[in-house]
Amino acid sequence: MARNLFGGTTADVAEDIDGRRVPGAVGTLWDGPSDGARQITDLTDADGSPIIQLVADVRGFIPGFYGPPNDAERVWVDFGVGRIALVSVTVGDRLRKHLSDIDPHQSRAYTDERLSGYLPTRGTEIQSPVGDTWLSAVVSDDPTGHVLRLRTADGTGRTGLRNTGALYLDTIGKRAPLCIGAPGFDAGQTVINVSAGPASAANDGAVFQVKGDGSVISSGTVTASNLGNARLWSGPLPPAAPRAGDVWVRYG
Structure with a gap:
């Protein structure tokens, strides 16, 4: 000292x-x-x-x-x-220097060091230890509020995570709003799983799934411009109540 x-x-x-x-x-x-x-x-x-x-x-x-x-x-x-x-006799000089110093107590440096793990500066990376939750937000009962909201310089709202849990994707220009990579997924593994309840990776309660091989499984009706109202059946017996336009693929 x-x-x-x-x-x-x-x-x-x-x-x-x-x-x-x-x-x-x-x-x-x-x-x-x-x-x-x-x-x-x-x-x-x-x-x-x-x-x-x-x-x-x-x-x-x-x-x-x-x-x-x-x-x-x-x-x-x-x-x-x-x-x-x-x-x-130098206490006055040191006090003057202390008052003019940018970070006399090193509190700013300490705060920057602590916050760098939570609010990183531009270009840095966040290291999230295994098993730890990096960010947890407590939402209110206001459905119009946002947990996260991205806006352009003119104030236009873009991608946002609502208090309700809904995620809104609104890109700038002609971009793919959602891209999901599934490297190494087996054909039977689920890439997208929509459950009839809280989100889950399990198949139980699933109402819509996309598998690793691109298969799409839906428990409800799939409507598209090139499907019309036709129904597709398969099995050893014809459908019990066939309608016009139904397709029966017999096997067995």
Whole structure:
């Protein structure tokens, strides 16, 4: 730690019991005013040379010296008539520097370091440990609110995650709004699973599925412009209540 500067002012003098200056007086330095205080011997003069004790000059002034290397703000000097406190003469300069410093307490650096794992700066990456939830949001009962909302510079709303859990995808320009990659999926594995309840990766309760081989399975009616109202049946027996346009593929 740094040494603070003491002495060297008109108020720093060696005096006798009657208050008269004592030129050449030899004094000792202490870390406190009590009898249990420890003497300080690790000192230097204004040029940085080690000194053990203080010696007043020919006018009785205490010359400037640097205190112990523990950043002490106050020390006690004794010229034989009791200990007198000395306050560092650079406290004002250091206070001015402290007030003008951008991050004097390193709190900004600490905050930046802590937040970098949650709100990364542009171009950085978030490391999410295995098993940990990176972000958890508590939603309100307001269906118009957003947990996440992306907007363009002109304020136009784009992709957003609503409080209801609905995800709205609105791209800028002609882009594919949703692209799902399924590398390494087996033909029977489910890539997309829509359940008749809370979201689940299991097949139980599924009403719509897309498999790894591209197969689409729907428990309800699939409507498209090229399907019409035809129904497709397969099995050893014809449908019990056939309608016009039904297709029966017999097997067995």
